[in-house]
Amino acid sequence: xxxxxxxxxxxxxxxxxxxxxxxxxxxxxxxxxxxxxxxxxxxxxxxxxxxxxxxxxxxxxxxxxxxxxxxxxxxxxxxxxxxxxxxxxxxxxxxxxxxxxxxxxxxxxxxxxxxxxxxxxxxxxxxxxxxxxxxxxxxxxxxxxxxxxxxxxxxxxxxxxxxxxxxxxxxxxxxxxxxxxxxxxxxxxxxxxxxxxxxxxxxxxxxxxxxxxxxxxxxxxxxxxxxxxxxxxxxxxxxxxxxxxxx
Amino acid sequence: xxxxxxxxxxxxxxxxxxxxxxxxxxxxxxxxxxxxxxxxxxxxxxxxxxxxxxxxxxxxxxxxxxxxxxxxxxxxxxxxxxxxxxxxxxxxxxxxxxxxxxxxxxxxxxxxxxxxxxxxxxxxxxxxxxxxxxxxxxxxxxxxxxxxxxxxxxxxxxxxxxxxxxxxxxxxxxxxxxxxxxxxxxxxxxxxxxxxxxxxxxxxxxxxxxxxxxxxxxxxxxxxxxxxxxxxxxxxxxxxxxxxxxxxxxxxxxxxxxxxxxxxxxxxxxxxxxxxxxxxxxxxxxxxxxxxxxxxxxxxxxxxxxxxxxxxxxxxxxxxxxxxxxxxxxxxxxxxxxxxxxxxxxxxxxxxxxxxxxxxxxxxxxxxxxxxxxxxxxxxxxxxxxxxxxxxxxxxxxxxxxxxxxxxxxxxxxxxxxxxxxxxxxxxxxxxxxxxxxxxxxxxxxxxxxxxxxxxxxxxxxxxxxxxxxxxxxxxxxxxxxxxxxxxxxxxxxxxxxxxxx
Ligand code: SF4
Ligand code: SF4
Numbered sequence: 185x186x187x188x189x190x191x192x193x194x195x196x197x198x199x200x201x202x203x204x205x206x207x208x209x210x211x212x213x214x215x216x217x218x219x220x221x222x223x224x225x226x227x228x229x230x231x232x233x234x235x236x237x238x239x240x241x242x243x244x245x246x247x248x249x250x251x252x253x254x255x256x257x258x259x260x261x262x263x264x265x266x267x268x269x270x271x272x273x274x275x276x277x278x279x280x281x282x283x284x285x286x287x288x289x290x291x292x293x294x295x296x297x298x299x300x301x302x303x304x305x306x307x308x309x310x311x312x313x314x315x316x317x318x319x320x321x322x323x324x325x326x327x328x329x330x331x332x333x334x335x336x337x338x339x340x341x342x343x344x345x346x347x348x349x350x351x352x353x354x355x356x357x358x359x360x361x362x363x364x365x366x367x368x369x370x371x372x373x374x375x376x377x378x379x380x381x382x383x384x385x386x387x388x389x390x391x392x393x394x395x396x397x398x399x400x401x402x403x404x405x406x407x408x409x410x411x412x413x414x415x416x417x418x419x420x421x422x423x424x425x426x427x428x429x430x431x
Numbered sequence: 432x433x434x435x436x437x438x439x440x441x442x443x444x445x446x447x448x449x450x451x452x453x454x455x456x457x458x459x460x461x462x463x464x465x466x467x468x469x470x471x472x473x474x475x476x477x478x479x480x481x482x483x484x485x486x487x488x489x490x491x492x493x494x495x496x497x498x499x500x501x502x503x504x505x506x507x508x509x510x511x512x513x514x515x516x517x518x519x520x521x522x523x524x525x526x527x528x529x530x531x532x533x534x535x536x537x538x539x540x541x542x543x544x545x546x547x548x549x550x551x552x553x554x555x556x557x558x559x560x561x562x563x564x565x566x567x568x569x570x571x572x573x574x575x576x577x578x579x580x581x582x583x584x585x586x587x588x589x590x591x592x593x594x595x596x597x598x599x600x601x602x603x604x605x606x607x608x609x610x611x612x613x614x615x616x617x618x619x620x621x622x623x624x625x626x627x628x629x630x631x632x633x634x635x636x637x638x639x640x641x642x643x644x645x646x647x648x649x650x651x652x653x654x655x656x657x658x659x660x661x662x663x664x665x666x667x668x669x670x671x672x673x674x675x676x677x678x679x680x681x682x683x684x685x686x687x688x689x690x691x692x693x694x695x696x697x698x699x700x701x702x703x704x705x706x707x708x709x710x711x712x713x714x715x716x717x718x719x720x721x722x723x724x725x726x727x728x729x730x731x732x733x734x735x736x737x738x739x740x741x742x743x744x745x746x747x748x749x750x751x752x753x754x755x756x757x758x759x760x761x762x763x764x765x766x767x768x769x770x771x772x773x774x775x776x777x778x779x780x781x782x783x784x785x786x787x788x789x790x791x792x793x794x795x796x797x798x799x800x801x802x803x804x805x806x807x808x809x810x811x812x813x814x815x816x817x818x819x820x821x822x823x824x825x826x827x828x829x830x831x832x833x834x835x836x837x838x839x840x841x842x843x844x845x846x847x848x849x850x851x852x853x854x855x856x857x858x859x860x861x862x863x864x865x866x867x868x869x870x871x872x873x874x875x876x877x878x879x880x881x882x883x884x885x886x887x888x889x890x891x892x893x894x895x896x897x898x899x900x901x902x903x904x905x906x907x908x909x910x911x912x913x914x915x916x917x918x919x920x921x922x923x924x925x926x927x928x929x930x931x932x933x
Contacts, residue, residue: 188694191757194750195698210708212715212730234854236627253630255721260729260854312587316612319589319929320637320718326587327707330700344585359932361542362590362611364560365582391634394623397543397615415720416637 199334203427207420214254214269215418217247219287223266231258231266237384237391240267241284249275250283250387250401253415276412276425280403283387283411296429297409300378304350304430308340310380311349313369316398317356317390321383321416325353333419340426346370351378351409355416357385357398358405370406378430381408382422384415391415435461436496439489441802444653444866447480447882450487451498458486458500463513465490471783471796474867474880475519477502477527478891484527484547489867489880495802497867505530508537515783518899524552538565541610541932546618568606570596575603578914582611589928597914605909605917607902612932620892625857632879633720636896636930638678641670641710642872643894643930644723646879649804649868651725654883655858662850663727665843668806669740670710670719670728672836675873677706679787679829680751682925686826687758689919690767695758702754705747709740726853734847741844748837755830768823772908772920775820784904785897786875787832788924790815791824798871807871810839825923860887874898874927896930 200207209215228242235258239251247258247267258267277283278295314322325342328335335341343349346369358366370379381402384390389400402408412425435451453461466472474489484502489495508531509516520531521540528545530552531537537552544557551557555564569577576597582590590611596604616635623631632647633640645667652659659667684699707717714722714730721729732740758764774784779792789796795814799807815831817824860883867880875897884890901924908920 187757187760191694191698191753194753195701198701210712210715212713213711214715234626236624236630253720254716255630256715256729257854313583314587314589314612316614316932317929318634318637318640319927320634320640320720322587322589323638324717327700327704330704331697332701332704342587346583356612357614359611359613361613362582365590365611369583391627391630392614392616392619395615395619397613415634415716416718418717 198331199337200332202420202423209271209273209418209420213271213273213418214256214259216270216272216275216289217249217252217285217287218268218270219245219247219285220266220268221245221286223262227262227266231262234258234261237393246284246286248284248388249413250280250411251384251393252413253384253391273418273420274424274428275414275421276410276429278410278429280408280411283413292425292428299376300409300430303376304378306339308351308426308430309343309349310340310351310353311346311369311373312342312353312355313366315354315356315362315366315386316359317383317385321355321385324416324419325355325382325422327419328423333423335423338427338431340430346372347374349373349377351380353380353382354386354402355382357389357392357400358402360397363399363405367405378409379406380410380412382412382417384413387411387413436465436490436498438494439497439867441495442649442653442804442866442868444861444864447863447865450865453498453500455500455503455506458488458498459507459509461498462488462490463509465492465496466513466515470496472515472519473869473876473878474893474895475516475523476880476891476893477523477529478882480890484529486523487880489878493801495867497865502527502529505532507532508534510534514781518903528552539610541613543610543613543615565608567594567608568596568604570603572598574598591928595909595914595917600913600915602909602912602914602917605906607906609902609928609931612929614929614933616933617892617894621889629724633723635894635933636927637718637720639674639872639874639877639896639927639930641667641674641719641723642870642877645671645805645870646868646877648723648725649870650866650879650881651858651860653866653868654860654864654881655725656861657726657858659727660850662732662848664805665848666713666728666730666732666850667723669840669843670713670722671805671870671872672839673706673710674719676833676836677703677710678873678925679833680706682922683755683758683826683829685922685925686768686822686919687764689922690764692758692761692764695754698750698754702747702751705743709743712736712739724853725858727850729852729854731850731852732848737844737848741841744837744840744844751833751837755833759830765823767919768826769821770819771822771916772912772923773819773821774904774907776818778907779820779904782903782907783900785900786871786873787825787828788901788904789875790828791817792820793818796876798869798876802869804868804870806843822919822923862887872897874901876900894933896927898926898931901926902931
């Protein structure tokens with residue numbers, strides 16, 4: 185017992201004060217991309233060629249955050265003259281076209297569904313479906329339950345059955361072998377239900393795009409309400425998205 | 432019988448022709464002799480070359496051995512005489528439609544069509560929705576009941592199907608059917624543009640991003656004749672050890688949660704996050720994605736980083752130690768961990784268990800010590816073998832490894848690290864060549880094997896995640912174990928679905 189108390193004392197209270205106070209992530213974290221519209225065309229073109237995800241449109245000078253894996257190659261190549269990543273982790277969007285950005289991301293709160301706020305604002309139960317990603321998206325959803333993020337203090341929980349859920353959170357590029365199970369889970373969730381796509385894989389197929397075994401975008405199968413970009417999205421991105429969209 | 436297999440080195444590219452190409456009978460006899468004599472299978476796979484199909488085996492004794500042969504359309508299964516080939520022959524049957532006659536348990540691995548458009552060995556029609564259409568092994572008897580779980584599980588976990596045959600609470604057999612996470616990684620690696628390859632490789636299993644990207648990078652470096660500098664080897668070693676610590680700490684917390692001892696469960700969850708943040712500090716990604724690239728690393732470690740990392744490690748080290756002590760000194764925890772899900776050493780050898788799962792059964796093998804890469808040749812890696820093969824042993828090995836990894840990182844951080852950072856590199860790979868790379872990822876031996884064609888393109892890319900060996904260990908742990916102990920055993924292995932499914 186004494187040991188339990190000693191450890192408790194050593195560990196202290198680690199729960200973050202977010203959203204009351206904002207959080208600063210580490211310097212190398214790559215959040216919302218900022219794009220310089222005046223970058224020379226050859227620099228933009230070089231970035232587009234080097235991008236492993238074909239996420240850059242050099243003519244329009246935009247990045248598709250749905251495809252982007254936030255590797256930072258474009259920032260490196262352009263020496264931040266075309267793309268520079270900010271520390272801003274608030275990058276989720278409610279409409280797919282908002283993923284294509286020149287640096288500004290529409291205010292998520294202004295695009296959230298009002299009936300969801302009314303229904304789920306005080307209690308939101310989510311069922312997670314993992315569908316063929318690399319399991320890092322799942323891992324960074326799971327950490328929301330750890331003391332630092334402590335998702336439950338906001339009335340949001342991950343539940344064991346779709347029948348108990350208000351919505352599903354899908355990760356991964358939805359393999360052929362997982363499609364039926366995913367659709368059945370969706371069907372088993374009572375209406376009205378929210379569909380949340382987490383990670384580059386669920387948004388566009390991510391690093392696995394081009395494989396005949398996967399689906400390039402959850403929105404080709406189901407109506408998606410909330411798109412959370414990243415590979416994987418930082419837990420703060422997930423937390424910000426859930427709080428802003430539903431609270 | 433003279434040994435015809437060739438001794439090769441970890442991460443060294445050699446011409447395909449220099450690998451002994453044996454008649455099938457001889458190949459089979461030698462391979463089974465080596466493995467029956469205590470050798471292990473590192474890789475065994477089929478590949479197409481000049482319109483024909485060949486089999487390639489990479490085995491290990493205290494050396495790495497390789498040989499190939501022409502593949503018959505069907506052949507007497509090696510597994511019939513020597514169990515460790517079991518999964519590999521099933522995989523070959525699924526990927527290439529080649530039938531191992533007399534295989535004791537010929538069932539699909541991941542549910543997909545073979546790459547040669549020949550008849551499916553399992554008689555499946557893949558235009559239909561196929562997963563789950565399979566007669567599970569069943570036990571007959573009035574008092575027998577079956578429990579089916581998955582593919583969608585109760586938590587935030589990857590999908591897979593578990594079929595328990597039980598008598599009362601006692602599990603007689605657990606059959607695990609995976610394949611739901613199959614993304615076609617090996618084929619995608621063949622057709623994707625070269626700049627995408629490291630990205631695909633590091634996402635084979637996200638909790639092992641550094642492990643997979645290391646295996647990939649070392650293979651590309653060997654084929655392209657690139658040497659990495661000391662600094663990058665140090666940073667890569669730190670990356671791999673951070674990955675090991677984060678996963679072990681997280682799993683020890685989960686084990687604690689599964690025996691309803693909540694303080695360590697919460698502390699470990701939080702401390703795991705602190706270790707993930709150290710990867711974020713290094714490369715901007717909590718899972719170390721983007722850190723390792725062919726040729727070196729993408730991020731330098733300046734003195735500020737080094738000091739910051741050192742400070743974080745020294746702050747956490749005592750906390751980790753104290754939380755582990757709290758966990759291991761609690762009688763209620765010990766009584767739940769001890770003797771739960773024990774696997775004998777001989778079963779572990781037969782199944783070919785690797786990593787902490789193998790070491791928990793007394794198999795001291797560790798790639799870091801036996802076939803070292805990066806900085807490991809200069810480090811002293813202890814044997815870490817336990818003997819009881821139970822949850823306690825699997826947890827104990829992990830605790831020891833966490834403390835050792837912390838010390839490894841501390842020692843590597845004690846001197847300034849200078850490196851030339853790399854980014855996109857166009858690598859020209861040697862034609863008609865072969866390379867196999869092995870690393871000790873946190874779950875155990877991880878291996879990539881590449882063959883190039885006559886123009887230096889990738890002819891075959893074979894990936895083997897340690898989970899490919901270890902899932903059967905979990906089944907074995909459940910034999911005669913209460914079904915309510917499944918979560919505890921599952922967590923003690925914490926195997927990868929996506930790493931297995933590819
Ligand atoms: S950060 Fe995104 S846009 Fe830039 S190169 Fe990487 S994937 Fe492409
Ligand atoms: S988006 Fe990235 S992190 Fe998420 S599952 Fe896909 S590969 Fe993994």
